[in-house]
Amino acid sequence: MAYPYDEMYLESVQKNLGFFFQMALHNLKLAPEIVQDAFLTSQIPEQIEMGNPDFLCGKSGYELALIAFPQVITDKIIKQAVSEPFYPEAEYWSGTVLAYIQWTSGKSFSEILSRYPLERILSNYHLMHEADITKMAEMIESTL
Secondary structure: OOOOOOHHHHHHHHHHHHHHHHHHHHHOOOOHHHHHHHHHHOOHHHHHHOOOHHHHOOOOHHHHHHHHOOOOOOHHHHHHHHHOOOOOOHHHHHHHHHHHHHHHHOOOHHHHHHHOOHHHHHHOHHHHOOOOHHHHHHHHHOOO
């Protein structure tokens, strides 16, 4: 299988999408459907899928959130998010899972989320977050 980008970038993409979803879902308290739509209509998925290094490791999750939500995110919101103690939960986990699935499957984010929406990924957190990520990947990939 040809992966969309080199494996050395995968951890960075997972972390950045984790922080992106943490910011949008937790800090901004946006609904999963709104976050999913904003993510998919932004340039972020396409740039990651084509392996643009600026989007793989050149932008933080907070910078990605600024791209998807330019009218909503302010410096105050970012400063607050950065100053809070960070405890990765469902929101962060969903971003890491989504990045991993996209990388391993080679499918577009759009195709993945059309068959396994963000809200459904989030609902699997309590059951799957302590399992190896490959278990969640198998579950999602069986729907693709």
